[in-house]
Amino acid sequence: MRGFFKLVITVLMIACSLTLFAAFPALLQAGESDAILAGAQKEGELVTWAVGEIPFQTMVVDRFKKKYPFMKKVDAVRIPSEKLRSRLITEAQTGKGSNVDVLGLSGFELLFLAEKGFFAPYRSPEANAIADGFKDAGGLWASYYVNTLVTAYNTRQVAAKDVPQRWDDLLDPKWKSNIAFFEEEYEWFANFLKVVGREKGLDFMRRFARQDLQYRGGHTQMVQLLAAGEFPLMAVAFAPRVSVVRASGAPIDWAALNPVFSNPVGMGVYKAAPHPNAAKLYVDFMLSREIQQEIWVNAAWKGSARRDVTPKDPRWQGIKVLPLDLTLAHGYQEVAKEFQQIFKPHGGGR
Structure with missing residues (x-):
């Protein structure tokens, strides 16, 4: 009988140990969160440099300060990706670094800064809900919204039956001189x-270049010109911008041509953040389902890489979207040179 009781006690001890072991990551995460919260309370302020329209960044900041009233001062500065990268590099060369806590930018610039060591590793628990390809495997950054690339068109100039369905449709002679x-x-x-x-x-690019394309210098301005009827088609546009202008009543819409790519807009903690805990708290908040769904998707028409967020436009349901492979930036000079060789003889490139 005594042996039986020893066996029961041993089994119970093993079971308790396994339960505690299984719960350990969650307990550790809770402990880390408590430490971040306590640290942020002491810091009480934050500076962010990020892309994203100011009205929506302001919405995020207002909610952040309401949830965490001890955050008395939060400065959210909007800086385009290229200028953000340039400023960080310039200030790093002075040896003083930058007075910023959180960085948010997109595309090749995002990868460049990550690889040059400008981000401090931080694996936000909210990043677990973000799809692979839209976050750094080492925890340097995660997407707080995405810009999906579409083909945009003026609905007054392009009949429903003529809306391109495949990339090869852009090679049709009827579109010559009509594509931006x-x-x-x-x-x-x-x-x-x-x-x-x-x-x-x-082969596609060379044939596409012979379509007498209308070359322009910026996506935002191009969408405005499209809405004004300057041209009927825009080969590559950011879906969020098209959707915002369309919602205002402009005669434009979009089509998703396979393959459909999406540009990650990533956020992370600056390596020398003066307020590292406040920075982590802000990143967690920015990546949360609430902020993703209610502000970046519902209010700003952006896409989200979170699996539990519903697109504002139901047409996105079921469309396969591929994250841009940012590592292709390693061959940036070669990519730019090849692009120029194909398009510059026809009036494109710089």
Whole structure:
């Protein structure tokens, strides 16, 4: 009988140990969260440099300060990705670094800063809900929204039956001189070649370049010109911008041509953040389902890489979206050179 009781006690001890072991990551995470919260309370302020329209960044900051009233001062500065990268590098060269806590930017610039060591590793628990490809495997950054690339068109100039359904549809002679194209569309160019295959991709690009494209210098301005009827088609546009302008009553819409790419807009903690705990708290808040769904998706029309967020436009349901492969930036000079060789003879590139 005594042996039986010893066996029972041993089994119970093992069971308790296994339960505690299984719960350990959650307990550790809770402990880390408590430490971050306590640290942020002491710091009480925060500076962010990030892309994203000011009205929506302000919404996030207002909610953040309401949830955490001890955050008395939060400065959210909007800086385009290229200028953000340039400023960080310039200030790093002085040896003083930058007075910023959180960085948010997109595309090749995001990868560049991550690889140059400008981000401090921080694995936000909220990043677990974000799809692979839209976050750094080492915990340096995670997407707080995504810009999906679409083909946009003016609904007064393009009949429903003529809306392109495939990339090859843009090669139709009827679209000659009628398609706008960004003069430095390097990221889309490189990813297109990778996905469809280099030989097939280059064949498409060369034929596309012969369509007498209307080259322009910025996506935002191009969408406005599209809405004004300057041209009927825009080959590569950011879906969120098209959706916002369309919602205002402009005669434009979009079509998703396979392959569909999405540009991650990532956020992370600056390596020398003066307020590292407040920075982590803000990143957690920015990546949360509440902020993703209610502000970046519902209010700003952005896409979200969170699996539990519903697109505002139901047409996105079921569409396969591929994250841009940012590592293609390693061959940036070669990509730019090849792009120029194809498009510059026809008036594109710089």
